[in-house]
Amino acid sequence: MNDLTPNLEIQVELEKLAQYLTLDDTTWQALVDAGAANLRELREHIEQEMYNQHRKGFQHLASWTRWLSIKQLAKLAYAIGAKMAARLVGEMDPYFAAKVARRLTPDFLGEVAAQADPRKIREVIRRLPAELISQVALKQIQENQFLLLGRFADALSAPSIREVVNTVKDDGALLTIAFYMENTTQLSNVIRMIDNSRLASIVRSGTENVDLWPKAIWVIDHVEGELKSRLGNIMAEQDERTLDSLVDVAHRQQLWGPVLRALSVINPRYHRKIVNLPSLRNSAVLTDLVNAAVSKNLLEETLPLVNAMQRDYREVVAHTALRQGEEVAEAVVQAAHQSGQWDLILDLAQFLGDDERNMLARLPISHNPSVIEALMRNAAKLGKTDLLLDFARRFHREGLQTVVEISLRDGGDLLQAFLDAARDTRDGWQAIATAVSVVDAPDMLRDIGRIYQRQNPQDQQAFREAANETGLWSRLEQALPA
Amino acid sequence: MNNKDAIERMHQRVGFLSYLPEPVNRDLDQAVDDYLESEKGRLEKAIDSGIQALPLWLRSIARSALR
Numbered sequence: 053m054n055d056l057t058p059n060l061e062i063q064v065e066l067e068k069l070a071q072y073l074t075l076d077d078t079t080w081q082a083l084v085d086a087g088a089a090n091l092r093e094l095r096e097h098i099e100q101e102m103y104n105q106h107r108k109g110f111q112h113l114a115s116w117t118r119w120l121s122i123k124q125l126a127k128l129a130y131a132i133g134a135k136m137a138a139r140l141v142g143e144m145d146p147y148f149a150a151k152v153a154r155r156l157t158p159d160f161l162g163e164v165a166a167q168a169d170p171r172k173i174r175e176v177i178r179r180l181p182a183e184l185i186s187q188v189a190l191k192q193i194q195e196n197q198f199l200l201l202g203r204f205a206d207a208l209s210a211p212s213i214r215e216v217v218n219t220v221k222d223d224g225a226l227l228t229i230a231f232y233m234e235n236t237t238q239l240s241n242v243i244r245m246i247d248n249s250r251l252a253s254i255v256r257s258g259t260e261n262v263d264l265w266p267k268a269i270w271v272i273d274h275v276e277g278e279l280k281s282r283l284g285n286i287m288a289e290q291d292e293r294t295l296d297s298l299v300d301v302a303h304r305q306q307l308w309g310p311v312l313r314a315l316s317v318i319n320p321r322y323h324r325k326i327v328n329l330p331s332l333r334n335s336a337v338l339t340d341l342v343n344a345a346v347s348k349n350l351l352e353e354t355l356p357l358v359n360a361m362q363r364d365y366r367e368v369v370a371h372t373a374l375r376q377g378e379e380v381a382e383a384v385v386q387a388a389h390q391s392g393q394w395d396l397i398l399d400l401a402q403f404l405g406d407d408e409r410n411m412l413a414r415l416p417i418s419h420n421p422s423v424i425e426a427l428m429r430n431a432a433k434l435g436k437t438d439l440l441l442d443f444a445r446r447f448h449r450e451g452l453q454t455v456v457e458i459s460l461r462d463g464g465d466l467l468q469a470f471l472d473a474a475r476d477t478r479d480g481w482q483a484i485a486t487a488v489s490v491v492d493a494p495d496m497l498r499d500i501g502r503i504y505q506r507q508n509p510q511d512q513q514a515f516r517e518a519a520n521e522t523g524l525w526s527r528l529e530q531a532l533p534a
Numbered sequence: 535m536n537n538k539d540a541i542e543r544m545h546q547r548v549g550f551l552s553y554l555p556e557p558v559n560r561d562l563d564q565a566v567d568d569y570l571e572s573e574k575g576r577l578e579k580a581i582d583s584g585i586q587a588l589p590l591w592l593r594s595i596a597r598s599a600l601r
Contacts, residue, residue: 072566072569073562073565073566073569074565074568074569075561075562075565076561078557078558078561079558079561079562079565082554082555082558083554083558083562085553086553086554094562094566098566098569098570101570102569102570102573105570105573105574105577106577106581106600108599109596109599109600109601110599110600112595112599113592113595113596113599113600116592116595120589120592128587128588128589131584131587131588132580132583132584132585132587132588133580133583133584133587135576135577135580135584136577136580136581136584139577
């Protein structure tokens with residue numbers, strides 16, 4: 053069936069349903085919105101009803117098969133045909149059923165497997181010789197039965213997995229089987245059993261073919277921790293042209309969630325190479341990327357990638373993120389705060405214009421005292437107090453009070469840092485005077501006065517002039533210690 | 535089975551259908567029924583011919599179990 057949605061999990065479930073249902077386009081389209089879990093529930097319900105047809109009868113018949121020899125049963129399997137054999141084998145003792153299956157041809161076994169309830173024959177499949185399994189797999193690959201192969205791969209034993217991987221030379225086929233597997237724990241087990249060079253070859257088959265690439269990124273996204281990073285590194289080793297085309301597909305098919313999750317666990321030495329790809333210079337691509345990072349709750353993982361970008365890319369990211377509105381800007385600041393990545397926010401902030409800085413200063417998160425404190429301490433630590441003073445001018449009254457209160461802690465270390473920066477900052481003295489002018493409490497005014505008196509005469513004069521303009525000086529003068 | 539019954543049954547099959555528009559519900563319900571009916575037909579055909587292939591003593595057992 054044609055792709056109805058860029059969401060791969062939903063697309064896979066629709067493909068599986070299409071094995072059973074004939075629906076018009078409107079109904080298929082409506083099912084896209086039902087969600088992968090609901091579609092899976094519907095499919096499982098259909099399968100349950102289907103495999104329950106005559107189940108009791110087959111259970112009864114299976115109990116009588118014990119009176120026949122393995123040889124007789126194998127002969128009988130061919131005689132009754134694959135459909136009936138499949139239902140019968142599902143109700144037999146797996147040990148006994150596997151002995152019968154060993155006597156059947158790979159072609160016939162493939163036909164039986166296609167008709168059987170996968171849950172019922174799992175234990176039979178586990179007991180079959182690896183060579184027989186791989187011959188069945190080859191036959192099914194020839195017939196493009198990847199949905200079936202994916203379901204049965206869920207049940208394979210370790211020796212069978214190794215045999216199939218060694219026998220099947222087509223990397224794209226193996227990748228497609230992995231894509232259709234349902235049990236992600238088993239998927240990780242399978243990947244663990246494949247040696248590095250073959251694994252690299254399988255991932256490359258996905259990166260070199262734009263049709264297979266979504267399947268490759270899906271597999272990378274669904275394997276466990278260290279494997280995700282192993283596969284992600286193989287992906288990242290591809291040349292720039294290949295990676296560029298993958299970015300293009302990720303953008304067109306909205307695969308940023310899986311891509312960002314993979315990038316967050318690859319070796320950081322690849323970050324610079326990937327995030328500076330020419331295809332990422334595109335504003336539409338970056339917009340999608342930023343929105344995906346927000347909607348998939350991946351901002352904390354994405355910020356280090358932005359850090360690895362060249363200056364001009366970072367500038368585009370800064371403007372793009374702010375253009376998405378206050379909600380996105382708030383989420384970015386929140387993620388940076390939670391993950392201690394203030395250096396990046398301060399770096400991006402330098403690219404922002406007046407309107408963008410005003411918007412940031414207005415955000416609800418900018419009212420949060422712990423955020424304000426983190427911003428101030430990091431700005432002082434990174435020598436970006438000039439930037440902070442610029443933001444302070446834009447803060448609301450409550451925010452300014454918090455700024456002053458924090459700057460007076462620890463003997464006024466932070467206020468001293470800002471006064472030092474004011475000399476070299478445009479309107480720096482005015483910014484400090486404006487911030488401090490919100491103070492009414494006598495003890496705070498006394499602390500400010502004490503710090504003022506520590507400054508050299510030129511700085512005292514500059515501050516006094518600015519404080520006069522804001523109306524602060526008359527109050528501060530009275531509070532100055534004798 | 536009337537439309538209301540069909541929808542009721544589909545709700546029992548899968549809860550999410552209440553979120554889908556009614557025409558979609560109906561189409562889906564019909565498609566599931568069609569598939570299960572045709573699959574039942576194929577299985578019964580396979581059973582009919584399969585029973586003939588069984589040994590005589592097992593044939594009557596299979597017939598009583600599966601019909």
